[in-house]
Amino acid sequence: MMNYAVRVADLRVRRGGREVLHGLGFEVPRGRVVGLLGPSGCGKTTLLRAIVGVQAVESGTVEVLGRPAGAKEVRSRVGYATQHPAVYLDLTVRENLRYFGRVIGAPGEDVDRVMGQVGLGSQADQLAGSLSGGQLGRVNLAVALLGAPELVVLDEPTVGLDPVLRQELWALFHRLAEDGVTMIVSSHVMDEAARCQRLVLLRDGRILADETPAELSAQTGTDDLEEAFLRLIGAQEAV
Amino acid sequence: MNTKVTLATAGRILDQLRHDHRTLALLVAVPALMMVLLRYIFDDQRTFDRIGPMLLSIFPFMFMFVVTSVATLRERTGGTLERLMTTPLGKLDLLIGYALAFSAVGLAQVAVILGTSLLFLGLTVSGPLWALVLIALLDALLGVALGLFASAFARTEFQAVQLMPAFVLPQALLCGLFAPRDAMHPVLSALSDVMPLSYAVDAMSELTVSPELGSGFAADAAVITVAALLSLLVGAATLPRRTP
Numbered sequence: 001m002m003n004y005a006v007r008v009a010d011l012r013v014r015r016g017g018r019e020v021l022h023g024l025g026f027e028v029p030r031g032r033v034v035g036l037l038g039p040s041g042c043g044k045t046t047l048l049r050a051i052v053g054v055q056a057v058e059s060g061t062v063e064v065l066g067r068p069a070g071a072k073e074v075r076s077r078v079g080y081a082t083q084h085p086a087v088y089l090d091l092t093v094r095e096n097l098r099y100f101g102r103v104i105g106a107p108g109e110d111v112d113r114v115m116g117q118v119g120l121g122s123q124a125d126q127l128a129g130s131l132s133g134g135q136l137g138r139v140n141l142a143v144a145l146l147g148a149p150e151l152v153v154l155d156e157p158t159v160g161l162d163p164v165l166r167q168e169l170w171a172l173f174h175r176l177a178e179d180g181v182t183m184i185v186s187s188h189v190m191d192e193a194a195r196c197q198r199l200v201l202l203r204d205g206r207i208l209a210d211e212t213p214a215e216l217s218a219q220t221g222t223d224d225l226e227e228a229f230l231r232l233i234g235a236q237e238a239v
Numbered sequence: 240m241n242t243k244v245t246l247a248t249a250g251r252i253l254d255q256l257r258h259d260h261r262t263l264a265l266l267v268a269v270p271a272l273m274m275v276l277l278r279y280i281f282d283d284q285r286t287f288d289r290i291g292p293m294l295l296s297i298f299p300f301m302f303m304f305v306v307t308s309v310a311t312l313r314e315r316t317g318g319t320l321e322r323l324m325t326t327p328l329g330k331l332d333l334l335i336g337y338a339l340a341f342s343a344v345g346l347a348q349v350a351v352i353l354g355t356s357l358l359f360l361g362l363t364v365s366g367p368l369w370a371l372v373l374i375a376l377l378d379a380l381l382g383v384a385l386g387l388f389a390s391a392f393a394r395t396e397f398q399a400v401q402l403m404p405a406f407v408l409p410q411a412l413l414c415g416l417f418a419p420r421d422a423m424h425p426v427l428s429a430l431s432d433v434m435p436l437s438y439a440v441d442a443m444s445e446l447t448v449s450p451e452l453g454s455g456f457a458a459d460a461a462v463i464t465v466a467a468l469l470s471l472l473v474g475a476a477t478l479p480r481r482t483p
Contacts, residue, residue, distance in 0.1 A: 014483075015483055016483070049321075052325040053324075053325060053480070053481065054321050054324050054325055054480060054481055054482065055481060055482070056479075056481040056482060056483050057481075070325075070480065070481070072327065075325060075326055075327045076326065076327045078325065080322065080325045082318050082321065082322065084318055085318075086317060086318030086319050086321065086322040087319065088251070088255060088317075088319060089317075090255045090258050090259060091251070091254055091255055091258065095251070095254050099247060099248075099250075099251040099254075100322075100326070102243065102244065102247035103244050103247060103248070103323065103326045103327065103328045103332075104326050104327065105243075105327065127258065143322070
């Protein structure tokens with residue numbers, strides 16, 4: 001039971017009168033870097049919001065760390081970063097991290113630790129509103145790493161970052177996973193898929209594939225994951 | 240509720256204000272300037288002595304309402320509210336954090352208004368000063384609580400600004416400032432009876448004329464406190480953890 005960080009079963013979500021997730025089900029094993037991939041508007045953010053417990057759902061179950069998603073006792077064990085940075089622009093980087101750290105109940109030295117992890121030490125006393133887009137995204141990510149979470153859910157964390165920084169962040173995600181943290185990282189860029197240990201491909205609110213990159217390549221007969229995605233769509237539409 | 244989280248939230252809101260000198264200056268200076276203006280509009284010490292304390296109860300209420308409703312709307316639209324909802328923070332931690340932080344600002348505001356009125360504008364008050372400050376502070380708290388509640392009905396900054404006339408103006412018109420409450424049409428008088436600001440103005444008017452605190456004062460203070468706590472609770476209820 002406890003080998004899974006997340007278990008989703010028959011999840012249905014309606015937004016604006018339209019069903020956007022059509023009975024999804026999948027499991028995320030602990031201590032892995034899992035990529036949630038799919039085109040823009042396919043329901044990635046809605047699914048991530050359901051996992052962190054802020055999405056109103058129609059039916060189905062979402063279990064996180066053995067408890068219902070959003071239950072009070074798991075909220076301090078899950079880190080979440082939205083696609084658009086959700087930090088206070090009128091506070092400094094340090095003040096932002098100190099506040100969220102206190103809310104989560106993280107020790108005070110966590111602020112310096114996470115700033116080091118995302119490489120923001122020299123911007124510590126700058127107002128968040130004066131940072132560049134990439135720096136702001138890293139503050140947003142740093143908040144999700146406060147307080148040693150067991151599950152970290154990141155919505156498109158590497159959008160707009162330069163290649164060097166992107167590589168550094170993926171290395172960080174893998175180091176965290178080696179320490180036992182489960183990482184769920186969404187992206188609409190297929191070349192990021194190869195960096196994940198497991199892939200969940202989402203299209204139009206349905207799961208297209210849930211396997212390792214190697215399995216996906218073997219199944220579709222191509223090493224190019226973008227091409228693999230297209231072949232899966234083709235195969236599905238042919239049915 | 241968790242005291243540490245509540246206090247951290249209040250501290251964070253004060254930190255935000257500390258970085259925003261202009262808002263802070265406007266909050267503290269504008270009401271005092273309005274009092275100066277008022278003193279010279281009436282140009283008559285007796286009228287000012289009667290109206291001044293009433294305004295001392297309306298200003299903190301009005302300013303705190305506006306500041307709070309815009310600030311909470313910013314949390315909503317900026318995504319920080321959703322982020323906080325994924326953490327162990329309780330809804331009351333957030334609401335009481337706001338109430339504490341803005342009440343502290345309200346206290347500074349009241350101190351400056353009162354200081355200006357007593358030292359430079361010759362305001363005389365028969366009742367004890369602490370009672371005046373208490374009512375003004377409860378009003379600030381009421382403004383915060385109603386602002387938190389009202390922000391649930393706004394989706395944009397445009398709407399949030401319109402809430403001020405909707406929630407504050409009727410109370411200001413019916414509270415007894417413009418016409419005595421008991422001389423109003425029975426319907427208006429009944430309406431004014433259910434508006435919390437009326438009790439603040441009642442209490443203030445009593446303080447200006449009577450040196451002793453009557454039983455009416457405690458009742459008025461209690462009504463304002465209960466109204467503030469009630470709107471905080473309703474505000475918590477209108478703050479959903481899960482949204483569509």
